[in-house]
Amino acid sequence: MDIPYRQLNLEDAMKLYNDWLLEQLADPQIRSEWYTVFYPLRSLMLADRLFGDSKYMDTVVRYLDIYVSQQLPNGGFTSNQRDKPTSELT
Helix, strand or coil, X not given: CCCCCXXXXXHHXXXXXHHHHXXXXXXXXXXXXXXXXXXXXXXXXXXXXXXXXXXXXXXXXXXXXXXXXXXXXXXXXXXXXXXXXXXXXX
């Protein structure tokens, strides 16, 4: 991502930051632990609310669907992403 070397107004800075977050969430390494995902998701939800751009909320919903699919039978969640829904575990 090219980040402009100039003073950005608040709206442009927010959009640039959230677009950067979208790129980071595409990296499998950052997605290994849920805590590294939820801050970016919260920021992306705010970006969707402020700018009305569905690309932000689409990413949030995709991750929330993955998170819920990994809920354990006792109702809890693991701290890491398993890349496999609980229904497929032995």
